[in-house]
Amino acid sequence: MLSTGKLRPTLGLVRRPWCAAAAGIHSSGRRLHNPDEVDLFDFRYTTPFVKNLFVGKFIREQVFPFPRLNQQDYDQLQQMVDPVERFFKDDVDSAQIDTDAKIPAETLQGLKDLGLFGMQVPLEYGGLGLSNTEYARLGEITAIDGAIAVTLAAHQAIGLKGIMIAGNAEQKAKYLPKLATGEHVAAFALTEPSSGSDAASIQTRATLSDNGKHFLLNGGKIWISNGGIADVFTVFAKTEVVDSKSGEVKDKVTAFIVERSFGGITSGKPEDKLGIRGSNTCTVHFEDTPVPIENVLGEVGGGFKVAMNILNGGRFSMGSSGAGIVKKLIEQTAEHATTRTQFDRKLMEFPIIQEKFAEMALRAYAMESMAYLTAGIMDRWPGGSPDCSVEAAMVKVYSSESVWSSVSEALQVLGGLGYMKEYPYERYLRDARILMIFEGTNEILRMYIALVGMKFAGDILKEKLKELKRGNIGVILQTVRQRWGSGFGMGPSHGFVSEDRFIGDGFKAHPSLTAGAKLLEENVNNLGTMTETLLARHGKGIVEEQLVLKRVADITINMYAMTAVVSRASKAVVMGLPNYDHEVLMANTFCQKTYNENMQMFHDLGGENTDAAVQKIGKDILKTGNYIAAHPLDRTHDFDNIDVVPPQR
Amino acid sequence: MWPIFDYGRFVSIISSSDVYGVVWMRSLAQLHKMANLRVLVGVKRVIDYAVKIRVKPDNSGVVTDGVKHSMNPFCEIAMEEAVRLKEKKLAKEIIAVSCGPAQAQETIRTALAMGADRGIHVEVTGKSIDGDNNQTGQMTAALLDWPQATFASEVTKENDHLKVVREIDGGLETVKVTLPAVITADLRLNEPRYATLPNIMKAKKKKIAKHKAADFGVDLTPTLEVVGVEDPPVRQAGQKVESTEELVAKLKDSGVV
Numbered sequence: 077m078l079s080t081g082k083l084r085p086t087l088g089l090v091r092r093p094w095c096a097a098a099a100g101i102h103s104s105g106r107r108l109h110n111p112d113e114v115d116l117f118d119f120r121y122t123t124p125f126v127k128n129l130f131v132g133k134f135i136r137e138q139v140f141p142f143p144r145l146n147q148q149d150y151d152q153l154q155q156m157v158d159p160v161e162r163f164f165k166d167d168v169d170s171a172q173i174d175t176d177a178k179i180p181a182e183t184l185q186g187l188k189d190l191g192l193f194g195m196q197v198p199l200e201y202g203g204l205g206l207s208n209t210e211y212a213r214l215g216e217i218t219a220i221d222g223a224i225a226v227t228l229a230a231h232q233a234i235g236l237k238g239i240m241i242a243g244n245a246e247q248k249a250k251y252l253p254k255l256a257t258g259e260h261v262a263a264f265a266l267t268e269p270s271s272g273s274d275a276a277s278i279q280t281r282a283t284l285s286d287n288g289k290h291f292l293l294n295g296g297k298i299w300i301s302n303g304g305i306a307d308v309f310t311v312f313a314k315t316e317v318v319d320s321k322s323g324e325v326k327d328k329v330t331a332f333i334v335e336r337s338f339g340g341i342t343s344g345k346p347e348d349k350l351g352i353r354g355s356n357t358c359t360v361h362f363e364d365t366p367v368p369i370e371n372v373l374g375e376v377g378g379g380f381k382v383a384m385n386i387l388n389g390g391r392f393s394m395g396s397s398g399a400g401i402v403k404k405l406i407e408q409t410a411e412h413a414t415t416r417t418q419f420d421r422k423l424m425e426f427p428i429i430q431e432k433f434a435e436m437a438l439r440a441y442a443m444e445s446m447a448y449l450t451a452g453i454m455d456r457w458p459g460g461s462p463d464c465s466v467e468a469a470m471v472k473v474y475s476s477e478s479v480w481s482s483v484s485e486a487l488q489v490l491g492g493l494g495y496m497k498e499y500p501y502e503r504y505l506r507d508a509r510i511l512m513i514f515e516g517t518n519e520i521l522r523m524y525i526a527l528v529g530m531k532f533a534g535d536i537l538k539e540k541l542k543e544l545k546r547g548n549i550g551v552i553l554q555t556v557r558q559r560w561g562s563g564f565g566m567g568p569s570h571g572f573v574s575e576d577r578f579i580g581d582g583f584k585a586h587p588s589l590t591a592g593a594k595l596l597e598e599n600v601n602n603l604g605t606m607t608e609t610l611l612a613r614h615g616k617g618i619v620e621e622q623l624v625l626k627r628v629a630d631i632t633i634n635m636y637a638m639t640a641v642v643s644r645a646s647k648a649v650v651m652g653l654p655n656y657d658h659e660v661l662m663a664n665t666f667c668q669k670t671y672n673e674n675m676q677m678f679h680d681l682g683g684e685n686t687d688a689a690v691q692k693i694g695k696d697i698l699k700t701g702n703y704i705a706a707h708p709l710d711r712t713h714d715f716d717n718i719d720v721v722p723p724q725r
Numbered sequence: 726m727w728p729i730f731d732y733g734r735f736v737s738i739i740s741s742s743d744v745y746g747v748v749w750m751r752s753l754a755q756l757h758k759m760a761n762l763r764v765l766v767g768v769k770r771v772i773d774y775a776v777k778i779r780v781k782p783d784n785s786g787v788v789t790d791g792v793k794h795s796m797n798p799f800c801e802i803a804m805e806e807a808v809r810l811k812e813k814k815l816a817k818e819i820i821a822v823s824c825g826p827a828q829a830q831e832t833i834r835t836a837l838a839m840g841a842d843r844g845i846h847v848e849v850t851g852k853s854i855d856g857d858n859n860q861t862g863q864m865t866a867a868l869l870d871w872p873q874a875t876f877a878s879e880v881t882k883e884n885d886h887l888k889v890v891r892e893i894d895g896g897l898e899t900v901k902v903t904l905p906a907v908i909t910a911d912l913r914l915n916e917p918r919y920a921t922l923p924n925i926m927k928a929k930k931k932k933i934a935k936h937k938a939a940d941f942g943v944d945l946t947p948t949l950e951v952v953g954v955e956d957p958p959v960r961q962a963g964q965k966v967e968s969t970e971e972l973v974a975k976l977k978d979s980g981v982v
Contacts, residue, residue: 159919
């Protein structure tokens with residue numbers, strides 16, 4: 077077959093991607109010289125990166141080289157960064173917003189005037205049409221004030237996103253223009269008192285009217301960001317759907333665009349929160365609210381998918397927002413560490429303090445690398461709309477926990493001063509706490525990451541088993557080779573460290589990252605073997621083994637972080653960015669630390685661990701409803717008769 | 726020099742440091758409607774005001790590589806005034822001009838985002854032609870033989886001339902200038918607006934005309950040579966004296982008296 081790239085490669089290769097990957101050949105036989113040029117039918121692009129790790133496959137072409145903007149887009153982005161930074165520096169008083177639990181009207185208007193309410197709305201509807209990468213960049217700046225960041229995100233990352241991705245042309249033309257300028261504010265109404273993580277169990281109902289022209293919405297939502305100020309809501313409610321095949325009537329979730337002006341909508345008073353106090357959060361009640369059928373978003377009964385797509389799309393930007401906060405904190409805290417003297421030395425001279433700053437910097441480096449890698453994959457996937465939900469979930473989990481720990485450490489560096497309201501650290505800490513809770517709790521996301529990955533692996537392994545049963549020589553040989561190789565702990569080299577200093581085809585790490593890349597390679601092989609072992613051990617029952625899944629998720633999150641960090645540092649070296657040697661040091665150090673964590677978790681997964689005992693302790697306590705152990709001072713009557721002689725006075 | 730069209734009246738708005746703006750106005754038979762004013766504002770790319778300036782180790786200048794540059798804040802004020810004139814319907818078109826290296830185009834783009842209609846970039850490579858000398862406005866006026874009103878903190882139009890309030894050391898001075906004129910902007914003239922993101926995107930479509938100094942027959946051979954650049958001297962500690970006699974004695978010792 078001529079390798080024009082337009083003809084599909086043989087079906088065999090497409091259906092069994094792992095074969096070609098192990099052999100390291102391009103399916104069309106063509107070398108891709110320009111890293112930005114991709115072969116649409118190439119099997120390597122069937123699914124984004126992270127899921128493939130679960131079968132021990134590292135598809136390096138998807139993550140090397142690190143995504144970059146062309147000069148024109150980069151210049152324009154820099155132009156946009158300036159006014160936004162100035163606005164946040166000069167015209168945003170975060171302390172006041174926190175004290176008053178309100179964002180002043182002038183500040184909100186300023187944000188609208190700057191264009192920040194329609195960053196990703198397409199140009200033709202009056203928005204800025206920013207790509208995911210550009211949106212992430214501006215997110216670094218808006219994150220400086222937690223309340224503003226959440227207000228903006230609630231409006232556009234989830235509030236109006238549904239219209240953008242699932243709306244028809246009329247709905248987009250009707251609603252997006254005013255939402256893009258901020259004339260109307262949007263909100264996302266899914267959560268209910270009895271339905272948080274379990275979104276499919278919502279009870280708000282939408283019943284079709286007799287004349288079939290509109291739905292009547294009834295129910296209550298809680299903790300809706302922008303709930304009190306929104307004019308347009310994306311509301312999720314249960315509707316009766318008739319199954320076309322069985323004729324059975326089922327309750328399914330449907331998404332609606334609901335205007336406050338439809339009537340019957342009441343918002344409660346703003347909740348008094350620990351952090352992000354300037355963001356409006358309240359209950360929203362619908363009482364016989366009429367919603368025209370033209371306002372159904374997507375299909376009737378297809379609302380759950382709409383909700384998941386909306387939520388999956390916005391998560392990755394927490395990486396860049398988080399990094400924005402941590403980088404700012406490093407600067408502020410360093411000032412203290414370089415000027416404060418104790419024991420005749422500046423704080424910065426003590427290794428314990430140095431470690432804190434290194435930890436903060438490493439986490440920020442990893443967070444932003446993961447965020448921009450994910451954004452880059454999303455922005456340049458051939459054909460658009462790749463499923464990066466697992467990558468985005470990983471970014472969210474890692475970033476939320478890193479921001480929390482970094483803010484806490486920064487506060488610690490200041491000691492008592494950090495605890496005072498005079499300083500912003502306590503506000504940053506309070507604002508950061510929500511990150512681990514909203515947009516999908518970290519617990520749920522860990523389960524999602526592990527289960528999606530395991531399912532992907534399980535499906536492929538099932539295919540493999542079938543081929544083995546059929547006696548397919550190629551698969552048998554390849555399986556043996558893999559097993560043989562991984563038996564020694566070092567599997568087939570994925571070859572993603574350049575042999576020479578001049579990056580040949582751009583799909584590899586620079587040799588200065590060899591230390592980190594080799595550790596990553598090892599982990600990739602470990603994971604491939606471990607997944608098979610776990611599936612063999614637990615089968616379908618793996619769904620219930622949450623403590624196992626939690627470790628799998630943590631390992632893969634770490635591996636994605638290592639990948640992002642190695643790719644980014646490679647780019648820094650190849651481009652000759654200032655301070656690239658510092659980046660190489662950070663990347664290799666990060667990989668070593670994370671590899672150590674991973675090895676501990678692999679060990680726990682493979683052999684003895686305390687899971688069963690831990691679960692028993694937890695269950696017993698929960699059954700009793702309180703702490704069980706007797707009080708340290710408790711005694712019994714017979715004690716003095718036992719053969720233990722207390723010391724004589 | 727630039728192609729100066731023989732139109733009746735001018736207004737020029739200049740920043741008080743080293744950027745100049747020349748506004749020239751086309752005169753029509755009907756004099757009372759001034760909506761045909763065309764405003765030319767000079768904008769210069771300088772080191773960002775928030776950056777700590779460092780002198781190069783060889784004392785030949787200041788470090789500019791990798792340092793953040795932005796539009797001169799006084800040029801922003803001049804731009805803002807021009808945009809306000811346009812909003813008040815006193816001006817019809819705003820043109821931003823910059824003489825500088827290729828990166829000056831970024832500054833012109835910011836001016837376009839603030840409200841200029843088109844830009845002119847005269848490519849001048851090498852060092853800046855002038856430092857923070859407060860000469861450009863005055864030089865322009867002299868070359869054109871037009872009246873000037875410098876350090877303007879307020880500009881209002883009255884009939885066919887401009888009333889300009891100037892900030893001087895002794896207070897405020899109000900002058901009347903006939904058009905054409907050159908005006909330089911001072912700090913309190915206005916508060917410049919942010920370039921909003923939608924305007925930044927719209928500015929992409931606005932045109933920037935590129936020229937070389939040679940196109941205008943201008944000779945750029947420097948007539949000034951910078952001999953050296955140094956940090957200001959570190960402030961020395963003072964000495965306290967107890968009496969006048971001691972003071973005189975110390976002054977005599979140091980050879981000052």
